[in-house]
Amino acid sequence: MTPKLILTGFMATGKSTVGPMVAKRLGWRFLDSDVEIIARAGKPIAKIFADDGEAKFRALEREVIASLADVRRRCPHCHGLQPEVISTGGGVLVDRANCDALKQVGVVVCLTARPEIIAARVARSKTLRPKLKQGGKPTLDRVKELMDERREAYARADLQIDSSELSVEQAAELVLEGFAACASRRGAPAASGP
Numbered sequence: 620m621t622p623k624l625i626l627t628g629f630m631a632t633g634k635s636t637v638g639p640m641v642a643k644r645l646g647w648r649f650l651d652s653d654v655e656i657i658a659r660a661g662k663p664i665a666k667i668f669a670d671d672g673e674a675k676f677r678a679l680e681r682e683v684i685a686s687l688a689d690v691r692r693r694c695p696h697c698h699g700l701q702p703e704v705i706s707t708g709g710g711v712l713v714d715r716a717n718c719d720a721l722k723q724v725g726v727v728v729c730l731t732a733r734p735e736i737i738a739a740r741v742a743r744s745k746t747l748r749p750k751l752k753q754g755g756k757p758t759l760d761r762v763k764e765l766m767d768e769r770r771e772a773y774a775r776a777d778l779q780i781d782s783s784e785l786s787v788e789q790a791a792e793l794v795l796e797g798f799a800a801c802a803s804r805r806g807a808p809a810a811s812g813p
């Protein structure tokens with residue numbers, strides 16, 4: 620059975636640009652856990668943090684990951700797991716249950732980047748990132764601090780790819796290669812696209 624491709628990693632490592640490209644190359648559906656959370660809550664992530672707190676956001680995130688990783692969600696044609704690329708928010712692997720559920724249905728690929736690169740990307744981006752505002756520190760210091768806290772969680776991924784010096788196309792290529800290698804080690808046929 621072909622596993623899903625799960626794309627995770629720290630904020631601004633390229634998940635939301637690399638993910639759709641990888642999905643297109645495979646001819647698979649692309650899903651994003653943050654988009655599902657926003658739909659369920661009926662408001663943007665920064666507003667969930669502000670109105671309801673991080674604990675509520677993480678509870679919603681756990682619900683969404685559990686439903687995306689639900690093995691009963693089958694392809695109506697072949698009855699196998701739906702072939703999908705799923706991008707997750709940067710904090711998803713911190714929760715052990717999320718990580719275990721995702722690994723059961725997919726190969727977990729973690730994008731990384733150097734803190735300086737992340738801080739520069741965040742400065743250019745319009746996306747509000749409440750985790751980086753916590754503590755009121757300069758962005759680069761906060762990125763380093765949060766990365767250190769999460770190092771162990773990210774190490775639980777099946778593989779890590781550093782996107783610091785890569786174009787979106789190069790990162791997508793490495794993700795596809797790494798995914799195919801991990802999938803074949805698990806005994807699944809390597810996905811080759813449509």
Ligand code: S3P
Pocket residue numbers: 628629630631634653664707708709710711747748749750
């Ligand atoms: C978070 C990352 C965000 C989003 C939320 C929390 C985190 O997603 O889920 O703001 O804890 O790292 P991106 O990684 O897509 O920015």
